Amino acid sequence: MGSDGGTGTPTLLVRMTAKLKGEVRADTLESFRRAGGVAYAEVQNAETLRRKLAADGANLWHVDPGVSSQLLCAWNAFVLQSIGEHLLDADYAADPRTVGFVPPVTHTQVTACFDQVEAWTSRARQAAGNGSYAVAEAVRVPADLPEWAEADPCPLPHLHGMLAASRAIRQHAEVALGVFEETVRDGHGHDADLQRLRQLAAEAATASDYAEGLLEAVPDAALHEAIEQRLQRALEIYYHLGQLIAMPTLIAEYQSGDLGGSVGKLAAPGSSAFDPWCLTSPRERAKWRRDPRAQQSIKELWEFDPAPEATLRIQAQIDAAKQQGAIDYAKDGRGEPLGSYYCCPWGAVYVVRRPVTIDHRRLRPGQQFTYEVDADEVPGGGKFVRRLVVGNFSPTDEIQYCDPDGEHEG
Incomplete structure (x- = not known):
């Protein structure tokens, strides 16, 4: 969870520096960041539920729809909140002179992420309180991330924020996959589905690792697009992976878009x-x-x-x-x-x-x-x-x- 980047009313120097850099105020984003912090409590509740299900030997293909819906919706809220926060924090860290201001591409992307956190958090709570709640009847799942904002070239701090988000989300995804593997180890006949999840995890990890390698030194501007593409791909796969782990009945029909x-x-x-x-x-x-x-x-x-x-x-x-x-x-x-x-x-x-x-x-x-x-x-x-x-x-x-x-x- 990132820290609150708000600093109250910005000074004249901060405003002038931000204007020269073409950055815009992030006050509204900071308000939504604070409100969206509830997503972290929901993902913790979901992870506790996930471990209990594994300990009980529950088959996630046959649990009540509210159970898988809670896991899925909490995951989505967490990922969206995490991406938004890491993008803000990376920009603030890159230039402390303009804390509270961000480039337009970052503002657009963070807004798109934060705008969806409340709805997914609400669905997670509804599912926790109603075992018959089926999120798949309300929205299409697995859901996609919001569309990526375009910038040419993408600002370097924006890339570092995407990488930081990828690291945090990857850690949670790998833990969730490990717990999930425990529930299917005893021969429930879902080996192919489990292999598919492992494949997705490997694809996301490779894209993230490759992007991190390109970012180790200050990359040439021509490399920004290549790094951005790989980080977008990693985050998109992790977003889907968490949803498939939560609701494995989706795996059989999942279309990754791979041309093979x-x-x-x-x-x-x-x-x-x-x-x-x-x-x-x-x-x-x-x-x-x-x-x-x-x-x-x-x-x-x-x-x-x-x-x-x-x-x-x-x-x-x-x-x-x-x-x-x-x-x-x-x-x-x-x-x-x-x-x-x-x-x-x-x-x-x-x-x-x-x-x-x-x-x-x-x-x-x-x-x-x-x-x-x-x-x-x-x-x-x-x-x-x-x-x-x-x-x-x-x-x-x-x-x-x-x-x-x-x-x-x-």
């Missing part, structure tokens, strides 16, 4: 099989191939790509997700295809049909996204961009070609 071994490998530049238009929306390729400026843009895009294999690996994942039906081409409000993204290489805009993980990022049903690949900043010393852009897309007449000199056409 179905991801192919696209031919790279230099190969006779290489298709320089492989990043372009299949529905729009013929049009762009007829455009001389587009031809030149595609040529320059690949010339400036420092790691074409990395670019192609993400596209191969998108292609596999499309083939599996996890994603489809997005449509506008009239049901017409949205077409391609306005920037070179004019990739398709997709909508997610079922949970899927692409480039270490879990995408959720209903989300729209495209794959942005951009070489425009490379000649000036900037980084080559390859990332998923998630948002709400709409038709536009704007066109942006690959232009290393920084000139674009609207």
